[in-house]
Amino acid sequence: MNARVRLERDGDIAVVVIDNPPVNAGSAAVRGGLLDAMETLRRDHTLRGAVLIGAGPGFIAGADLREFDTPLQEPQLPAVIAAVEGCGKPVVAALHGAALGGGFELALACDARMAAPGTVVGLPEVSLGVIPGAGGTQRLPRIVGIPRAIGMICGAQRMPAAAALDAGLVDAIEPGDLRTAAVAHARAMALAGDRPRLRDRPVPQVETAAVAHAAEAALKAGRGRPAVQAAIDAISAAAHLPIDEGLAAERTLFERLRVSREAAALRHLFFAERDSARHPSLDGTSARAPQRVAVVGAGTMGCGIAITALDAGCDVLLLEQDGAALDRGASRIREHHASRVRSGRLSAADAAGRDARLHASLDWAALGEADVVIEAVFEELAVKQQVFRRVETQARPGAVLASNTSYLDLDAIASATRRPQDVIGLHFFSPAQVMRLVEVVRGRASSPGALATGVALARRMNKLPVVTGNAFGFIGNRVFSAYRRQCEFMLEEGASPLQVDTALQDFGFAMGPFAVADLSGLDIAWRMRQAQAATRDPAARYVHIADRLCEAGRLGCKAGAGYYRYAEGTHTPQADPDVQALIAQCRADKGLAPRSFTNDEIVRRAMLAMMNETALLLADGVARRPADIDVVLANGYGFPRWEGGPVFLARQRVAAALRDDLDWLARCSGPGFVLGDVGRLLAEN
Template sequence: MLRAKNLVQLVIKSNLCTTGSVRTAEAMATLSKRGQVAVVTLKNPPLNVLSYPTRASIVQSIKEAEQDASVKSIVLCGSGRSFSAGADITEFANPDLVFKEPNLIEVTKAVEACSKPVVAVMHGTSLGGGVELALGCHYRLLHKAGKIGLPEVHIGLVPGATGTQKVPRVMSIPNAIDMITSGRHISAKEAHKMGIVDKVLEDDYMNEGVAFAESVANDPVGPRRVSQMPVKVDETTPMVFKVAYEKVAAKARGMYSPLFCVKAIEAATKASSFEEGLQMEKNIQTFLAVSEQTPALQYAFFGERAISKWSVPDGSTSYKTAKGQEVKSAAVIGAGTMGVGITMSMVLAGIPTYLTEQNQEYLEKGLKMVQGYLAHGVKQGRMSEDKAKQIFSLVRPTLSYDDLKDVDVVVEAVFENMALKKEIFKKLDGVCKPSAVLASNTSTLDIDEMASATTRPDKVMGMHFFSPAHIMKLLENIRGKDTSPETMATAMDLGKRMKKVSVLVGNCPGFVGNRMLAPYSKEAIFLLEEGALPHEVDQTLEDFGLAMGLCRMGDLAGLDIGYKSRKEFGFIQREGQDDFLRKGERYSPLSDWLVESGRLGQKTGKGFYNYGKPGGRKPEADPEVTQMIMDVSQKAGITRRHIPAQEILERCLYGLINEGFKCLEEQIASSDEDIDMIWLYGYGWPRHTGGPMYYAKNIVGLPKLLERILYYHFQHPNSPYWKPSQLLIDRVSEDHPHASKL
């Protein structure tokens, strides 16, 4: 494992060295004329990706326009809904296509070398190679609603078609670092302010773009060639990069590509020529392309798209033709943190939504939370005040279930108590129209038991949002045994409309995400009993790349949430029961002791850590917690020992992964991708390792994983999650037949 500081040194000191069938190049860029302006239009729907035929067509069209004496200037634009989404990522599997001449670098050079002014007229979302293509043009214009971005960092690469060398020539170095290392989409207004765009266009962007091209027809193109522009450096530049390496490394959490983006940009400031800097960009791209992180990141990229084609792993095919009903209005039961977040998700998607509470006081608190979220959005510049008012107008507060009689979907979001949830579902069943979908935001409880309180079990399912619900992208949709394919389709379509990463899973305690979280959480606490301290467990997990260690995550969420859940399932019963064995399993009361002593986490200022005050954010080790850990170890009869980081990592992650195989084995999850997307988007699993299932197969290796799971199974026989999954054994035995005898 590489800590952030060490990874910075790896990047700064590295001395990188360079060591099928093809489609016919049909015209995917057409040439037309508007007076003395030639218009080259990309026509590779739907996103005008820069596949080999498109690249060849662009070069040919530019050449023809340059040779036409009647043409004085050229507009390069895209058809459909965008200018260009960049490289054709499907070509990555075939390097012959990626590098087939003209490759993207050669295309940008051909455009830039044109003796007549070439104006990029961009609209929609222009990404990656599309932006690099525009940087080959002499002028860049962007429609006011358009956005641009260089997202290559998210698939483990740098903008490797001149992007890292040209962007710092048209904007400041700090802005270039931010744009390239974040991969974020930049608005037209911001792009113009930064300098990468020369003009923002209004709605009649094509006519305006042509008029601009006419206005610069006689201007020299030499000064407009970005490759010939100087990079703005001064005496502060070295410090800018020093700070950037440290800042980016802390955020990257072990991911290579953001730091190598910084290194490539730095090359632009140090190289004696554009070509020398471009060679360094190429060297970096070559290094990243063969690293283990790039295929993991590309797997994650495609995995997110794969799960949208959801399936039910029970052999039925009725889901294939199922169509969800249109959601014109919705309702949320409960105006607490989760209920308000779900309401925000609905209204941000343009869905009028009833927010329901049991009394006016709670309802008013919920409405104030909605207003606060919207005000924050305005303050951050994500929406105008008028837009915030329009969104808030979609919230319909009510104390009466009778107002919900015509809604299409209801999401119950009260606390985890089965009796209460069944009571609510029974009421909703009597009030809502027969076609309405009744969903629960439960994170652990039985969907089928809730459905039994209704006369429409086919219309009942779980919709497990993650907190904060209006920000977190994951939506875990849970099908009950009677849930109809149409209801599943409705939930999945609704998730997409709310811009969630929606995953369909089966019904069992904890479903997929929290079921896998359970062994992770238990092992972290057992490690504390056996010799580790909270900061040691958390540091190991964060060094691996997780967004937050288990103890810090518990403090952030509130330790009382897990306490209530354990109480619901009957684990917190002291009298006449061994504190360290519950229902035949090893059990630690440490988390219970923390809650019962008033240490609920950040909200009380104390949990596994001391935060100084309620709501504090900076965790400090607390001697009181250390003593509590020592006491629980002594009471359990455990002799404390030093626990190495590798054991911490294996025990926290391998039991979790084994449970993931059991989810597949029991058909709770449909695919490895389903599980990986749940953990990437719901639990902060490091994206550069692909997700727990990808990590197990491609980084750890399944034989080694099975070996270590067996080892811990013999060490801890009272922890059932260490019993190897039969599916894991079967997968290993495909390549290692002896494993089938286990």
């Protein structure tokens, strides 16, 4: 035993307490302490069984991922699990909080599993680019069968206690004193001489077609990533290999994946997301506890924000100035709750509770009750300033006034009030009730308390907040604009929308930039370009293709035509010869002769454009940490997580080679291109 694991005696039962705050990560010290405890249990004849239990909020939330970037320290988890199974005495896992990854693998090796209500179990390793490496792929199928194990492991599913009981993953749910109940169960098993080891169970037989169907579905959902295929291979081996051979094969696959670049990229994002909301300006600042949230604007975004706040348990005022729009918005929110009830994802009682906390009103005086007011109206500076002038007259002193602007100048919005210290940006991503990311924007006068309250509200909404400075497009839209602009350059030079989109989808984006533009609506970016026209450098390279599409009424999916054409009622893009003709005319107007592109060149230029803009963002102080930019791109813009983000990609390069590549990009891009400082990209957070 050691400081992370202690053995406490309860009569003839050893209670092994894992105490490695904050989440009881399965570090080398924890593994060593558990191995010592199992040796004590084996040797001490006065002990007849044991209970494994976590101190603090949970059992074991998974491995200590910091160890994955170095050679794994001894003892490793398979040795601990072998000691649990070989101790000759019953061991009961008492689960509460999170029992995930290696923590759940340890629990599966125990002779019984008891769970407190609220426990969550699962093997989510695939989401980190690896597979369970301590028996998860071999023991789980012995309970749930091969097809379901493939779905659970490849889907990185987390299962609540009640579902885990139904699946046979836990033996009982204990609503009372978990430790006492687990000790009693271990003692009863010892008296009965009962040691039902999971490794001794046969794998349930199943039709080959069912396994093939589960594997096909998992590969499709997981986009064929290496960890998904490896998990399928390891799980399938459980059906025909002796368990020790299956365990050895699993461990080999795990070790190979652990040192892969993909796993490193996913770990990079894991740590970056964990740290994203921390900001020096918030150190020592107490956040207010927002309970009453007002949303001004009952359109799609306003309703999505309201749904998110209701899901978080907040009281929500939905405010509009048009009665019909208000009725439509309130109905949309209630129908969202009703649809979740119909799908089984929400109980009728919970839906009724959310509906009861929604107050729809045309009375602006009701804003006086709100802790946070979130403006979600049309993306036009004058409109937002008008709203903030009106909000200021009604909001109580100290209330936080937040704009959901996606690219406008927050300081210009705040200038419409006499309390700019209370103004922040809360840039939700659409659909707000689904997308996890929120950019929390710090204006020139934003107080630390207002900013901290915005972060606290985002966290309460189960969002991922990233603090950003106030600059055009903040982090995400600024980098994405540079990416899209480079793709437009390539259109002008000879690529087609379909080739660009296909190349970037093959790289890993869910959609290419031109399909995304059509889905969002080309008029949104058009208005943005029109607003910038007066300040644009007339010598800078400017691509007119998107403007010409908008002038022709091709505004995207909603108009049935944009970069692509769309059959009525569908969002399926189809290449359109009329667009190719329009692009050819734009080239001819500039005297440009088209050339051919490879998909590799398309991806290279698009990624370099992102990296360069990232360097410029960092130089401007818009993002405090390089990794924050990767968090935003991966969670708000579909950047493939297994590639880590533009910062992670840049750090895989030698500095001199990256400088040469950016110099090449500058030559490709022409007048107006600003070269970023590579040192900013490669500096540690």
